[in-house]
Amino acid sequence: MLAVHGLIRAADRATVADVAPEPVRARAVTRGDLAAVVSAVPDEGPAAEDAVPHLDLLVALVARVPVLPLALGTIARDDDAVRDEILAPEAERFARQLDALQDLVELRLELGFDPDVAAAAVAQDAEVRALARAARAPRAGMAEQMALGEAVAQRVADRVDALTGAWTQELASIAERSVVLSATEQDVRIALLVRRDRVPDADDAVSRLREAADGQASVEYVGPLPAYSFLDEVAEPASPADTSRWGW
Amino acid sequence: MTMTAVNRAPRPSSLADVLDVVLDKGIVIDAYVRVALVGIELLTIDARIVIASVDTYLRFAEAVNRLDLQPSDQVAGLPGLMDEMREGGSRSKTRGALTGAKESAQDFLSNLTGRGEDEDEDEDEDEDEGEGGGNGSSRRNRESDRRAPASRRARQRG
Numbered sequence: 001m002l003a004v005h006g007l008i009r010a011a012d013r014a015t016v017a018d019v020a021p022e023p024v025r026a027r028a029v030t031r032g033d034l035a036a037v038v039s040a041v042p043d044e045g046p047a048a049e050d051a052v053p054h055l056d057l058l059v060a061l062v063a064r065v066p067v068l069p070l071a072l073g074t075i076a077r078d079d080d081a082v083r084d085e086i087l088a089p090e091a092e093r094f095a096r097q098l099d100a101l102q103d104l105v106e107l108r109l110e111l112g113f114d115p116d117v118a119a120a121a122v123a124q125d126a127e128v129r130a131l132a133r134a135a136r137a138p139r140a141g142m143a144e145q146m147a148l149g150e151a152v153a154q155r156v157a158d159r160v161d162a163l164t165g166a167w168t169q170e171l172a173s174i175a176e177r178s179v180v181l182s183a184t185e186q187d188v189r190i191a192l193l194v195r196r197d198r199v200p201d202a203d204d205a206v207s208r209l210r211e212a213a214d215g216q217a218s219v220e221y222v223g224p225l226p227a228y229s230f231l232d233e234v235a236e237p238a239s240p241a242d243t244s245r246w247g248w
Numbered sequence: 249m250t251m252t253a254v255n256r257a258p259r260p261s262s263l264a265d266v267l268d269v270v271l272d273k274g275i276v277i278d279a280y281v282r283v284a285l286v287g288i289e290l291l292t293i294d295a296r297i298v299i300a301s302v303d304t305y306l307r308f309a310e311a312v313n314r315l316d317l318q319p320s321d322q323v324a325g326l327p328g329l330m331d332e333m334r335e336g337g338s339r340s341k342t343r344g345a346l347t348g349a350k351e352s353a354q355d356f357l358s359n360l361t362g363r364g365e366d367e368d369e370d371e372d373e374d375e376d377e378g379e380g381g382g383n384g385s386s387r388r389n390r391e392s393d394r395r396a397p398a399s400r401r402a403r404q405r406g
Contacts, residue, residue, distance in 0.1 A: 048267065051263065054270060059258050115311060206256070222256065222260055231274070
């Protein structure tokens with residue numbers, strides 16, 4: 001059985017042998033202008049542990065050539081099945097998406113806000129102070145603690161919104177597109193679609209973001225990844241309504 | 249790629265974060281291709297989120313309680329943050345998520361204390377009381393004072 005990791009242009013197939021990290025012995029199966037990057041797996045298919053080598057392979061490829069990542073766990077019987085069932089039916093769409101992604105990669109940013117710093121920042125709010133007094137009253141219990149915690153969490157979430165918007169302003173101007181993957185009162189995860197030649201600019205912007213966030217939030221910065229978060233849109237024209245909560 | 253590479257990781261470091269990137273993402277081929285994954289327990293994730301939100305609220309409450317015992321000038325000196333709070337976008341989205349988390353959190357606490365069913369009944373009665381003029385039995389009044397939803401109780405005291 002073959003695990004099918006991703007799709008590249010047939011012209012780029014030599015890259016597979018160059019970059020394939022052990023233990024994935026990946027190779028390319030080509031049909032026309034397209035190539036699928038495959039590796040042998042047991043008949044029952046890949047397991048959770050295969051996620052890391054799968055992503056390593058795609059990351060190594062996307063550092064050099066455009067890659068369409070396939071869903072982890074996509075498998076095919078043999079080379080013919082790869083050609084007939086994966087490459088042939090939607091060859092045109094895949095070629096279009098690869099073209100659209102030619103100069104684009106995904107970068108990810110995760111901001112982890114320190115809850116103590118955040119709570120201190122909202123502790124002087126009048127309602128928070130009132131709820132804090134109620135929570136310390138002699139007969140107060142879990143309900144008062146939860147009410148206080150919820151009020152604080154809500155204000156902290158607003159603060160996270162504002163800080164994230166301010167800190168990521170420069171990155172937003174560098175990225176072609178961006179999307180908020182998830183946001184809580186403690187973590188915000190953002191995916192950015194960035195031109196390859198602007199990745200150094202994004203790196204510089206993140207360095208400045210780290211300085212701004214120092215003492216308030218941790219910053220994790222990952223990439224370049226295949227454009228996982230933008231696959232649906234890359235082959236479509238940009239729509240003006242398609243902006244994130246920060247109006248990017 | 250030289251100096252700045254230190255700043256940026258090629259991929260997430262933990263298996264959980266890698267799964268977050270690749271799971272349910274990427275192009276799905278319909279046709280004859282099977283999508284198969286062995287050994288991933290998706291069900292456990294929801295339960296963890298509920299516990300995490302209770303934990304978050306309690307941690308925030310604790311953090312503020314700790315701060316509030318200190319002289320106020322020690323915590324007032326965080327520059328500019330209060331002003332920036334007011335610029336937040338899409339509050340409704342955040343609020344919605346928090347409300348959901350709160351409900352889950354209360355369910356979770358009910359389960360912990362083993363009072364889930366009683367509490368639900370009290371809450372229903374509270375709402376009926378509002379319409380019916382509040383002439384419930386004294387036992388129920390006492391009970392609802394003790395167990396009223398947190399938000400309402402806060403308003404009464406405020």
